[in-house]
Amino acid sequence: MRWGRxxxxxxxxxxxxxxxxxxxxxxxxxxVLISVGGGVSAxxxxxxxxxxxxxxxxxxxxxxxTHAHNYTGQILAISGVTAASPVLSVTVDAFSxxxxxxxxxxxxxxxxxxxxxxxxxxxxxxxxxLPLGDPTDxxxxxxxxxxxxATYDVIVSTPYAAAHSVSVGQQLVLSPVAxxxxxxxxxxxxxxxxxxxxxxxTGAFAVLLPLSDLQTMTGYGGGSAAAQxxxxxxxxxxxxxxxTNPSALDHLRDQVQALFxxxxxxxxxxxxxxxxxxxxVLTGFYLALSSVGLSVGLLFLALVLLxxxxxxxxxxxxxxxLGISGRSIAAEIVWSGAVLALLGAAAGLLAGFLIVVAxxxxxxSAVQEAxxxxxxxxxVLAELVAGVVGLSLLAGAVATRTALRMPxxxxxR
Amino acid sequence: xxxxxxAPAIExxxxxxxxxxxxxxxxxxxxxxDLTIPPGEFVSVAGPSGCGKTTLLNLLGLLDSPTSxxxxxxxxxxxxRTDRARARLRLEGVGFIFQRFxxxxxxxxxxxxxxxxxxxxxxxxxxxxRSAQLLDEVGLRGRExxxxxxxxxxxxxxxxxxxxxxxxxxxxxxxxxxxxLDSGNTQAILxxxxxxxxxxxxxxxxxxxxxDVARRAERHITMRDGSVVADVRxx
Numbered sequence: 045m046r047w048g049r050x051x052x053x054x055x056x057x058x059x060x061x062x063x064x065x066x067x068x069x070x071x072x073x074x075x076v077l078i079s080v081g082g083g084v085s086a087x088x089x090x091x092x093x094x095x096x097x098x099x100x101x102x103x104x105x106x107x108x109x110t111h112a113h114n115y116t117g118q119i120l121a122i123s124g125v126t127a128a129s130p131v132l133s134v135t136v137d138a139f140s141x142x143x144x145x146x147x148x149x150x151x152x153x154x155x156x157x158x159x160x161x162x163x164x165x166x167x168x169x170x171x172x173x174l175p176l177g178d179p180t181d182x183x184x185x186x187x188x189x190x191x192x193x194a195t196y197d198v199i200v201s202t203p204y205a206a207a208h209s210v211s212v213g214q215q216l217v218l219s220p221v222a223x224x225x226x227x228x229x230x231x232x233x234x235x236x237x238x239x240x241x242x243x244x245x246t247g248a249f250a251v252l253l254p255l256s257d258l259q260t261m262t263g264y265g266g267g268s269a270a271a272q273x274x275x276x277x278x279x280x281x282x283x284x285x286x287x288t289n290p291s292a293l294d295h296l297r298d299q300v301q302a303l304f305x306x307x308x309x310x311x312x313x314x315x316x317x318x319x320x321x322x323x324x325v326l327t328g329f330y331l332a333l334s335s336v337g338l339s340v341g342l343l344f345l346a347l348v349l350l351x352x353x354x355x356x357x358x359x360x361x362x363x364x365x366l367g368i369s370g371r372s373i374a375a376e377i378v379w380s381g382a383v384l385a386l387l388g389a390a391a392g393l394l395a396g397f398l399i400v401v402a403x404x405x406x407x408x409s410a411v412q413e414a415x416x417x418x419x420x421x422x423x424v425l426a427e428l429v430a431g432v433v434g435l436s437l438l439a440g441a442v443a444t445r446t447a448l449r450m451p452x453x454x455x456x457r
Numbered sequence: 458x459x460x461x462x463x464a465p466a467i468e469x470x471x472x473x474x475x476x477x478x479x480x481x482x483x484x485x486x487x488x489x490x491d492l493t494i495p496p497g498e499f500v501s502v503a504g505p506s507g508c509g510k511t512t513l514l515n516l517l518g519l520l521d522s523p524t525s526x527x528x529x530x531x532x533x534x535x536x537x538r539t540d541r542a543r544a545r546l547r548l549e550g551v552g553f554i555f556q557r558f559x560x561x562x563x564x565x566x567x568x569x570x571x572x573x574x575x576x577x578x579x580x581x582x583x584x585x586x587r588s589a590q591l592l593d594e595v596g597l598r599g600r601e602x603x604x605x606x607x608x609x610x611x612x613x614x615x616x617x618x619x620x621x622x623x624x625x626x627x628x629x630x631x632x633x634x635x636x637x638l639d640s641g642n643t644q645a646i647l648x649x650x651x652x653x654x655x656x657x658x659x660x661x662x663x664x665x666x667x668x669d670v671a672r673r674a675e676r677h678i679t680m681r682d683g684s685v686v687a688d689v690r691x692x
Contacts, residue, residue: 358559359561359562361559362555362559362561363561363572364544365518365520365547365553365559366547366548366553366572366573366576366620367544367545367546367547367548367549367551367573367576367624368544368548368572368573368576369541369544369545369576370540370541370544371541372576451521452515452520452521453511453512453515453520453521456520456555456559
């Protein structure tokens, strides 16, 4: 009886192809997760760094900062602070002159202070000088009495303006409740762009108006609630020499914290570190998730190698009988496993790349956007491939043990 | 390039080989065999199936170790050597020819012949030259690129003979080398082996059931139930 006919060879090739396919599938998953996840994290980090303000004061709870105008003044008095603006964010209903109604994110700011707290990219989305009347927001605010004249000016986001045919010069009614008659009429004096965002809270439909206007409109400023002078955050920009000096920035942050020991005060570097830490946790999670697929792929590879050893036990026996050392045979088996893993990993990298490209082209909009941010970090991918090849050596070692444990005389039977 | 290995003087002393020792399936394949094979001798080993012929051949060729007793090559005990050392001895000094040829199916005839040379790190040019010469000697010129499944049984066995001769072994061990061949191929293979033995001074041990094959040897060993029951030298 002769052995090793063409059919056996075809069967063997099929096993190899399947092993490579299994490895490719196992590698493609982490490639997609890590590249997209890493890309989104990097994008968010860049957004954070582009935000411009170096320090942010925030408080838990609904509009947790009180006396926002006064506190902003105290912050502005600190040496090294170049701009500070409280920001109050509230969702309100917008009633356009064409009769449409839509919820929008209303942000109340101090007009002359807000854009200087932004980075160049974000600031470029707004008019150079916000057309919202009093740049200090002190006239209407009137030291907490709200007795001064309001400007009733508002600027709207371009997506909202386009969707509801709102243009500069028209009027817009904003109401904290779904009732136009309880709303306040504003003059649209300008528009602003919305930065692209994947995970951020920025609404595409948004309006910007003086802080005091939003406070009175939503009831947190007027009447008995006037003392609250509420805001969600106070964004603080600092001089360039401080922004680029971590210890100086920390010192300034401490000065702000000393003013409000009861509010959270964090610097951009802290937030960036937190974001990076969160990103690291996510990457670890992705890897843990991927390890399941990788384990299955490697188990399949080990099974294929074992199957090949069993199928080729006579070939291995012949080689050993001829005097070829066990080490050479082991090296051959381990090497073939590593080559299969390498081929699988290469195919997986390609497959992962193509999946990301496909997601960026054809998935739903949010996934498309996330996929378009994917970053294929050569170092991370190289580590992934090295890990896969390293583990494949273990799979090869298992097969080798089986191959060399069988006595030669038995292998030849 | 390796030198031609001198044929070893082989000595088996009270060699016992037991498979599955201590289990219900225990088989005593060899029961205290004493045997000496001087260098260059042509020995046939005959006997009924299961009498221990192949086990004897495996022990002579260092494919197996005795359960007890001693195997000596040129006076030196080899039974207790490490697997690696025994593999080296096989590679340099032993040429195996199997009944079922056992060519590697994924290699061509030339690659099969080159396999032992590659393991011995013979330079590529030398390998190519020697494999071509060996295949020519066994009458397979022009078939170097054929895979085993493209060869006839006789051709496969001739490739196996060429492979066995690749590293100039001093000891040729053939286990039923003509068992699956017709009479024409049988005579051709035997003539080839005899010529090689004569030209190269190698020892040749053939396990065979075929009396015509055994008759060509100068010494005839007969085995039964794991023991040598007859050991006759031609006058």
